[in-house]
Amino acid sequence: MFETREAAHACPTGDVVIAQDPASGLVRNIAYEPGILCYDETYQNEQGNSPQFRDHLDQVLAKVTSAFGSRDILEIGCGKGLFVELMRDRGLRARGIDDAYEGHAPYIEKRHFGAAVETCVDAIVLRHVLEHIPDPQGFLHLIAAANGHRGLIYIEVPCFDWIMRNRAWFDVFYEHVNYFRLDDFHRLFGQVNDSGHLFGGQYLYAIADLSSLRTELPASARIDFPADFTRALDSLAEQALAAPLRRRVIWGAAAKGVMFSHFLGHRGVAFDAAVDINPGKQGRYLASSGLRVASPEQVLDGLPPGSDIYVMNSNYLPEVSEAGGNLFRYIPVDKT
Template sequence: MKCKLCENNNLSTIYTVPNVPIFQNKVYATVSEAQNIMTGNVTLVMCSNCGFIFNADFDRNAMNYDAQYQNEQAHSLYFKKYLLELIDLFTEKKFHEMRIIEIGCGKGYFLEMLRKNGFDVTGFDPAYEGDSPYIVRDYYSEKYLHLNADLIVLRHTLEHIDAPLKFLRGIAHAVSSGAQIFIEVPSFEWILEKRAFWDIFYEHCNYFTFESIASLFQESEQGLLFNNQYMYLLADLSDLREQAAPANATLTNFEVSKMLELLRFCREFVQSHSGMLVWGAGAKGVTFASLTDPNRNYISSLVDINPEKQGRYIAKTGHSVISPAQLADFEGGDILVMNDNYYQEIQKQIKGRRFNLYTLGAIQ
């Protein structure tokens, strides 16, 4: 096996989790259906040359993003605020003067926000289910060269692509000379800092550090977003390298033992707070529940504000997903918030109710 960015064959295994759901963001109509989904292994390997980290056991042929896939975060006011901050960044970078193509635009929420704020943007997503005239239900390729894009926006897509450099090359061949690319991905540095075992899962086959994503381009600008959970890279597509350049491939603060220590602690916390709720039925919550309560003995349910997830069941464990309104059925209890960014928003929603609200950072 070789690195998918630089073709170096000196790879070392840094983290493994067997038998995990291949989709964290799919929900199911029955417990039985949820418990009988396909699973796979996460075997993270790191390249000693460019620092790229990827799941060596990822099978792209198993990934089918259909109507059961629910990853819309815009129901949260905090997340909407974040998207507005991102639009401010786009304005600061003068992207409103460019013809923009967003690849992997999902349900098109961010695209519609951009258009309402005066940006000229067209989206591409083969799994799109709506009827927007500004979204093409297709993969972006050279046949759309006539759109003359000045900027490609790639938000939370590259971490799902099995061959990321090949994918970027295809984009580079399908744009006019002088086009730029804006890439937003999760930050592996943040995962390391937080020992966030709940943020490593099958859907993400790639994990980027500042150095490894920068190694793809001769020159780039980078920054952090969403309280350091995400990072961005802005570069000219003409600066895309044929192979990733050597980079600082040492992860001085990555110790598997510390991540496993936190996992053991979280299992003990869940067991000592039987009947607790987990707020967030996205990838973080599903991964956390799968690793800390695989037999559904301790976590009562997961809470989520996305109506498409409510009344359904999460992959593998079959925990139910309830709405915030259903908390009225509880006399009180413990709630663990999966993403600290949403703590204050959730705190307001449960104000006056007898719940103890915890964050993952606070319980450690």
């Protein structure tokens, strides 16, 4: 997020070239340059303001509670600390570490997790972190070494099989260096106690034993990337350009909203605003497009009936349509 439209327009950009490593079988962006991104206190990725996402967190919390029980838990990359707080509210002995942490809780370290950190806990939580790490295997081995090659780990990442199957172009973006399939974690670890899918299939999770982390991975099936992966972009742009006078807003100012506004903007489609319920994003601007982010109340009160609301994630469609009522056209981008 950027403080001014000019800064958003001038933001650094990079290429995305998806490829499968022939040795490990893992999928990554081979054009990724780590110096382009900076994860600091201005990085706003908190989704806990959404009732739908809180339902998802409740499901994750149930799995973590069942798997880890009364063990000492460390969440690496805990962000603003929401899930740490949820675990502690459930009675779990949880703490966190993240150099982008903004609060003052004594059980969360505002610190980068690296080789100098010794964890000494019974269980690790790694939610939506591994996809951002340039060397995911190396990072997992770093975690294992820091914890004495013992303990359990809960890993949650976006599901690349879901992305390919649904032609989810909006889930391929620069912040995500890696793209995982469920089979990857069964190859990374010799012992996986539980695994599966969450959040309508968009996420996958694995609970594994750190002592079973492999150095060399078994063979992997070759990915078959769909040739028509971006077909929905052209279709959505054509529909929008056919009604040039209709007002349009984007609901969801996370990575999907950034990608959608960027790609459709390059196809000549203009939007009035982006909506997000996260107060930390409101009043700021989306990268590249420079679209201003506002609260639902600010946008809906002045939006003419019949306007288009592009919902970035259909998991949130019920709460979006409840907020806007039957006055608008709701277009779930991930279902187009």
